[in-house]
Amino acid sequence: MKRIFIIFAALLLTANISAAAPEEEKQKSWTFDLEPYLMASNISGNASVGRATGVDVDIEFSDILETLNIGAMIHFEAHHESGWGIWLDYGFMDLSQDTSGPVGGVASTDLRQGVMEAFALYRQDLAHGKLDYIAGIRWWDNDIDITVDPSLFPGSISKKVRADWVDAVIGARWTHHISENWHFRLRGDIGGLGLSSDFTGTASAGIIYVINDLLDIDLTYKATWVDYEEGTKHTPDHFEYDTVTHGPILGLNFKF
Numbered sequence: 001m002k003r004i005f006i007i008f009a010a011l012l013l014t015a016n017i018s019a020a021a022p023e024e025e026k027q028k029s030w031t032f033d034l035e036p037y038l039m040a041s042n043i044s045g046n047a048s049v050g051r052a053t054g055v056d057v058d059i060e061f062s063d064i065l066e067t068l069n070i071g072a073m074i075h076f077e078a079h080h081e082s083g084w085g086i087w088l089d090y091g092f093m094d095l096s097q098d099t100s101g102p103v104g105g106v107a108s109t110d111l112r113q114g115v116m117e118a119f120a121l122y123r124q125d126l127a128h129g130k131l132d133y134i135a136g137i138r139w140w141d142n143d144i145d146i147t148v149d150p151s152l153f154p155g156s157i158s159k160k161v162r163a164d165w166v167d168a169v170i171g172a173r174w175t176h177h178i179s180e181n182w183h184f185r186l187r188g189d190i191g192g193l194g195l196s197s198d199f200t201g202t203a204s205a206g207i208i209y210v211i212n213d214l215l216d217i218d219l220t221y222k223a224t225w226v227d228y229e230e231g232t233k234h235t236p237d238h239f240e241y242d243t244v245t246h247g248p249i250l251g252l253n254f255k256f
Contacts, residue, residue, distance in 0.1 A: 035075040035218060037251030041093065043113070045243030048233070049146050049159045057109060057243055059095065069094040075251065079123060087119040087134060110145040113245070115224065119169070129176040129183070138167045138191060138200055140226060142241060161239050165196040165228060175208070183208040185220065197228035206249065218251035 040061040047057050072092045079085040092114040119136030141164040171189025178184055185206050192200040206220025223246035231238035 029081055031079045032256050033075070033077040033079075033253050034256075035216075035251045035253040037073050037075060037218060037249050039073055039091065039222065039249045040247040041245055042247050043111070043243055043245050045241075047109070047144055047146070047243070048229075048238060048240035049144060049161050057111065059111070061247060064093065064095050067095040075253075077121075079121075083123045085121045085123065087117065087121050087136070089115075089117040091115050108145075108147040110143075112143040114141040115139070115245075116141075117169070129174065132173040132175075134172065134189065135170045136168075138169045140165055140167070140197075140200075140228070140241075144241075159236075163228070163230065163239055163241065167191040167196045167200045167226075168193075169200065171202070181210045183210065187222075192227070197226055200224070200226045200228075204249075208253075214255055216253040216255065218249060218253055220249040220251075222246065222249055 041064055042061055043057055043059045043064075045057050070092065071094070072090070074090055076088045077085060092112075094112045096108065096110040116139045117136065118139070119134040121132050121134045124131045124133070143160075143162045145158070145160045147158045169189050169191030171187065173185065173187040176184045185204075185208055187202065187204045190199075190201045192198055202222065202224045204220050204222035206218065206222075209217040209219070211217065223244055225244045227242045229238075229240040229242075233240075
């Protein structure tokens with residue numbers, strides 16, 4: 001009887017261990033981050049549309065607040081225990097602004113800028129943090145309507161352009177654990193290189209405050225550059241977009 005009890009106890013213990021292992025494995029297989037965020041954006045640079053070349057694009061956050069029609073920004077990551085994962089980020093702004101032309105006068109600029117990033121990533125654990133290698137695409141989707149004082153550019157009173165292109169991008173993100181609750185993060189990437197745009201790149205630095213296992217606060221400063229051109233200069237089909245979108249980010253990162 002005693003022997004039977006010992007065998008039964010051993011089988012029960014084995015069953016419990018076997019049942020717990022898949023559950024633990026399931027919990028560790030994938031983790032997800034979903035972060036809606038607000039970026040106090042500034043857009044600086046210039047756009048050349050048709051024969052209206054060199055029209056400045058210099059829109060600060062205070063102007064965006066006054067003219068913003070639609071704004072949406074969200075970031076998503078999925079991480080597998082193997083180290084591999086995916087990264088998706090989308091930001092969209094719809095705004096307008098009156099800007100000075102290169103030789104005086106006024107140009108009315110309506111700008112709708114959408115930027116989407118789709119990256120594969122690989123995570124390397126470090127002694128006090130982690131290093132994420134990223135590679136993928138950055139998709140730009142821009143609609144620009146420019147109305148120029150006809151005294152500046154005769155024959156180019158108004159111009160509408162819809163331009164979208166995809167850039168290949170590679171980069172990395174380093175996260176350093178200052179303490180249990182405070183993390184420091186740096187990110188950089190580069191792309192374009194004449195395949196679509198002549199250049200695109202992002203640099204950011206920020207602090208992550210870990211509230212608990214389910215929620216972080218993201219405080220980051222981010223800048224994204226792009227230099228894109230199509231068509232022939234001084235002809236109606238010419239379009240050039242050479243800008244930097246930059247500003248501080250405030251985000252809430254939900255972890256599950």
